[in-house]
Structures are given as C-alpha cells and as structure tokens.
Amino acid sequence: MYMSRTIDKEIIKNFTLLKTNQSLVYLDNAATTQTCVAALKAMDDYYTKSRANIHRGVYNLSIRATEQYEAARDQVASYINADREEIIFTSGTTHSLNQLAYSLSPRLSHRDNIVLTRLEHHANIVPWQQMAKHYGFTIRYAELNKDGELNANSFQKVINANTKIVSFTLVSNVLGTVAPGQEIIKLAQASKAVTIVDAAQAAAHITLDVKKLNCDFLVFSGHKMYGPTGIGVLYGKKIFLEEHLEPFLFGGEMVQSVSYENATWAELPYKFEAGTPNIAGAIGLGAAVGWIKKAGIKKMATQEEKVISYAFKKLTPLVKIVGTRKNRIGIISFTIPGIHPHDIAEVLNQNQVCIRTGYHCAEPLHHHLGLNGTARLSIGVYNTTKDIDALVVGIKKVKKLFA
Amino acid sequence: MEMYSELILDLYKHPANKGNLPNYTVRWEEHNPLCGDTVAIEIDFGKKGEIKNIAWQGNGCVVSQTAASLLTDHVKDKTTKVAAKFSSEEMLELLGLTKLNPTRLRCALLGLKTLQKALASYVART
Numbered sequence: 001m002y003m004s005r006t007i008d009k010e011i012i013k014n015f016t017l018l019k020t021n022q023s024l025v026y027l028d029n030a031a032t033t034q035t036c037v038a039a040l041k042a043m044d045d046y047y048t049k050s051r052a053n054i055h056r057g058v059y060n061l062s063i064r065a066t067e068q069y070e071a072a073r074d075q076v077a078s079y080i081n082a083d084r085e086e087i088i089f090t091s092g093t094t095h096s097l098n099q100l101a102y103s104l105s106p107r108l109s110h111r112d113n114i115v116l117t118r119l120e121h122h123a124n125i126v127p128w129q130q131m132a133k134h135y136g137f138t139i140r141y142a143e144l145n146k147d148g149e150l151n152a153n154s155f156q157k158v159i160n161a162n163t164k165i166v167s168f169t170l171v172s173n174v175l176g177t178v179a180p181g182q183e184i185i186k187l188a189q190a191s192k193a194v195t196i197v198d199a200a201q202a203a204a205h206i207t208l209d210v211k212k213l214n215c216d217f218l219v220f221s222g223h224k225m226y227g228p229t230g231i232g233v234l235y236g237k238k239i240f241l242e243e244h245l246e247p248f249l250f251g252g253e254m255v256q257s258v259s260y261e262n263a264t265w266a267e268l269p270y271k272f273e274a275g276t277p278n279i280a281g282a283i284g285l286g287a288a289v290g291w292i293k294k295a296g297i298k299k300m301a302t303q304e305e306k307v308i309s310y311a312f313k314k315l316t317p318l319v320k321i322v323g324t325r326k327n328r329i330g331i332i333s334f335t336i337p338g339i340h341p342h343d344i345a346e347v348l349n350q351n352q353v354c355i356r357t358g359y360h361c362a363e364p365l366h367h368h369l370g371l372n373g374t375a376r377l378s379i380g381v382y383n384t385t386k387d388i389d390a391l392v393v394g395i396k397k398v399k400k401l402f403a
Numbered sequence: 404m405e406m407y408s409e410l411i412l413d414l415y416k417h418p419a420n421k422g423n424l425p426n427y428t429v430r431w432e433e434h435n436p437l438c439g440d441t442v443a444i445e446i447d448f449g450k451k452g453e454i455k456n457i458a459w460q461g462n463g464c465v466v467s468q469t470a471a472s473l474l475t476d477h478v479k480d481k482t483t484k485v486a487a488k489f490s491s492e493e494m495l496e497l498l499g500l501t502k503l504n505p506t507r508l509r510c511a512l513l514g515l516k517t518l519q520k521a522l523a524s525y526v527a528r529t
Contacts, residue, residue: 342438342464342510346406358438372462373439401407
C-alpha cells in the first residue's frame with residue numbers, strides 16, 4: 001500500500017458518493033470525476049441562501065449572488081494565472097472549442113490551414129471540419145512519434161506560413177501523454193498562428209499557467225476537476241478577447257446599450273456571457289478549484305503518479321497497453337486480444353469496477369492506431385492501489401471466462 | 404451472470420454461419436457507432452423468395468456476435484415475409500437476455516437491424 005489509511009480517509013471524506021459506496025471502484029475520471037463536497041456545499045448555499053439573478057438586482061440577495069459568481073471567476077483566474085477579465089464561463093470544453101471555431105474561422109480562406117493533432121478528442125476536430133467546409137481552409141494533423149507522443153518535430157513538419165490556428169490537447173484522453181505545450185506554442189507563434197490549448201484532461205492533474213504557456217486560448221471543463229457538470233472555461237488573452245473576437249451568443253448581460261436598430265457590447269468578460277449564466281455551476285467550480293488548491297495539486301499528482309505506476313506494473317503482463325510508460329499521467333487504455341472491450345467492462349461491472357470502453361470520443365485516433373475500441377482506466381485523487389488490485393482481479397476473471 | 408453463460412460463450416467462440424457465401428443476392432453491413440461493433444449479412448434467396456442460405460461476418464462484443472449466430476440460424480429457410488416479422492422482443496428471447504441496459508440493447512439488436520435492412524433492400528429490388 002502506497003497510501004496510508006489516514007490520507008485515504010481524509011480524501012474520501014470529500015466525496016460523498018465514494019464514502020457511501022465503499023465497495024465501488026471508480027476508474028472513469030477522464031470521463032467525469034466525482035464532485036467534491038466543497039462544490040456541492042457552495043452550490044447548495046447559493047440555492048438555499050443567495051438565490052437570485054446576478055448583475056441585475058439592486059437588492060442584497062442579488063448582490064450576494066453576484067459577489068459569489070464573481071468570486072468564482074477570481075478563483076479560476078488565479079488557478080491558471082490569468083486576469084479575471086480573461087475568464088469566460090461556458091458550458092464546458094466542447095462549448096468553448098465550438099465558440100472558438102465559430103469565431104475564429106470567418107477570417108480564414110482557402111489559402112489557409114489550421115493544425116490539429118492525431119490525438120484530438122472529437123470536440124477539437126468536428127467543429128473545425130464543419131468550419132473548413134464553409135470557409136475552405138485545410139486541416140493538417142501533427143503526427144505522433146513511434147511512442148505515440150507529440151513533440152516539437154510533429155508540429156515543425158505541418159506548420160507553415162499559411163497556418164493560422166494551432167489547436168492541440170495538452171493531455172491525451174486516450175493515452176494520457178502530456179504534450180510539450182510551451183514548445184509547441186513557441187513554434188506556432190513563430191508562424192503567427194493563434195494557439196488554443198485543450199486542457200480538459202490536464203486541469204485537475206497538472207499546474208496550468210497561461211502566462212508561462214503563453215497560449216492565446218485555453219479551455220477546460222468543471223466536471224473533470226471535481227466540480228459540477230455544465231460549467232467550463234474559455235480563457236483568452238485580453239488583447240484577443242478585446243480586439244479580435246466577436247461575441248458568439250447575443251442577448252442579455254452581454255450588451256452595453258440596445259436600440260431597435262443596433263447594439264453595443266459590454267466590456268470583458270461580460271460581452272461573451274449572454275443570458276443568465278450557469279450561476280450555481282460557476283460557484284461550484286470556484287469551490288472545486290479552491291478545494292484543489294487547498295489539497296495541493298502537486299501532492300495530488302504525486303499520489304496519482306504512484307497509482308498509475310502501480311497500475312502499469314500490474315497490467316503489463318495481463319493486457320496490451322496502448323502507448324508507453326513515458327510522459328503519461330492518469331490514463332491507461334488497453335486491449336485484451338480476442339475479447340471485446342465491452343465484455344471486459346461488463347464483467348468488471350459485475351465486480352463494481354467502473355471503466356470506460358469504446359472510442360472515448362477519439363474515433364480517428366483509434367483507427368489511426370489500428371484499434372477497434374479500447375478499455376480505459378483513468379484515475380482521480382481518491383484512487384488507491386487497492387482500486388488497481390480490484391481491477392486486476394476483474395481482468396483475471398474476464399480472461400478466465402474467455403479462455 | 405446469464406450474459407456470460409456457457410451456451411453464449413461457446414457460441415461466441417464457435418460462431419454459427421460465420422463466413423462468406425460463394426453466391427449471394429444481397430449483402431448489408433451495419434455498425435454501432437458507439438463501440439465500433441460491426442455485423443454484415445449475406446443472403447442467397449431461393450426462387451420463392453425464401454432464405455436459401457445466409458452467412459454473416461463481423462466483430463464486436465459477445466452480445467452482438469452471438470446474436471448474429473442465433474439470428475441467422477433462426478431465419479434460415481424462412482420466407483422473406485416471415486423473417487421480416489421477427490421482432491426485437493423475439494430476438495432478446497432467443498438470446499435469453501431480456502434485462503439489458505440501453506447500451507447493450509443496441510449490441511443485441513445490431514444483427515436484427517442488419518437483417519431487416521438486408522431484407523428491405525431485397526424487397527425493394529424485386
């Protein structure tokens with residue numbers, strides 16, 4: 001056992017579902033994490049003590065709600081080392097990426113290209129494909145090296161003078177590999193391309209610093225970092241948000257002044273937040289971020305590293321792991337020859353072990369690697385080596401059943 | 404544990420009617436976009452429109468693959484009309500799996516969907 005029983009209890013205390021279902025082995029954190037008590041409590045407080053719309057009322061209740069919502073923005077901003085005006089609340093990573101695809105593509109023409117990677121989640125492929133059909137630009141894919149990783153070389157080969165956007169995932173949701181973000185962004189900026197970082201799988205596991213990364217945009221979801229569903233973030237460099245990006249949704253809150261003929265936009269970040277936002281969601285995310293900060297992301301990462309190392313060691317003789325050990329956090333996708341991933345998950349389910357199977361919203365990558373679906377385990381801060389032991393027992397059972 | 408009964412596992416390891424036909428009248432392929440399971444059915448129709456010979460290919464989970472074996476066995480020698488009436492409920496009964504969750508239901512009915520489309524394409528042609 002790597003983790004002492006006390007730390008185990010200390011963490012589990014923050015996750016009601018896991019605390020009340022101690023025999024459950026939850027290993028699908030790349031899909032969604034459990035919600036921490038701090039987030040649940042903050043949302044409950046909003047609903048039961050401060051429920052009102054924000055930015056509208058002069059009465060105390062509305063002012064309190066507004067303060068909580070804006071405090072959440074401050075929390076998120078400081079979490080990624082951004083300024084508060086640079087934080088736009090969206091419904092999640094998919095929303096953020098769609099918004100960027102819709103907003104940035106109109107300035108592209110058939111002479112231009114954008115660069116994505118072989119690793120991308122559907123949310124960072126499909127919106128661009130749709131825009132490419134409309135505006136005529138081409139999509140280039142940065143290739144993986146023989147270890148299934150992205151490196152600077154992958155991008156050097158595809159970025160040229162006509163590359164206008166480079167959008168890539170910082171952590172692969174299939175392989176768990178971490179891309180060299182800073183290096184890639186430097187390369188993209190040498191060609192004056194706009195840079196977008198999909199940090200959905202990174203946000204709960206590695207320190208994010210947008211100033212150090214120097215990216216133009218960075219997006220992530222609340223529900224993959226111990227926060228609620230339906231809330232996410234679109235970070236944009238102030239200069240970009242002010243001068244280059246037009247509002248995507250129009251309506252209330254995002255306007256400065258409206259006549260029957262025309263409208264002018266509110267200042268940052270409000271011009272990008274039309275309609276009543278997901279107030280409770282933002283407050284919940286703010287609290288989740290606060291909880292991560294308190295628990296210490298580096299400490300969490302150290303614990304996760306121990307569990308994933310243990311999993312790698314235990315699984316290597318039993319299954320075929322996709323990719324190598326190098327540069328990997330939190331995620332292992334695997335296959336067992338002759339057994340369909342669905343059947344692996346079904347038998348594991350009988351042992352109360354939850355893993356994901358199929359394409360994990362990355363069908364092109366699976367085909368690219370010659371895989372017809374995989375089984376995937378992904379860990380969170382509450383997972384221990386005991387969970388991996390339970391997984392191993394389940395996998396042995398599957399193999400026996402199909403022998 | 405009924406999903407992984409000896410009967411089903413045995414059929415999964417030794418499928419019935421799996422392969423290609425030397426001659427066929429129609430071929431239809433369907434896949435489950437969620438998990439990538441595929442089933443393709445080839446049918447050689449007789450003079451009276453009966454299913455003279457039927458074979459299938461595919462890959463996927465135990466549920467989708469054993470369903471294809473059982474289904475093709477069941478409709479062999481039946482007329483197009485009778486085969487087309489075979490329902491989802493009857494398919495699940497044939498499999499012996501009546502309490503499937505929505506995800507696995509799609510696996511169980513993939514073969515039937517393929518058969519229905521194959522039959523419809525034959526009927527449209529004649």
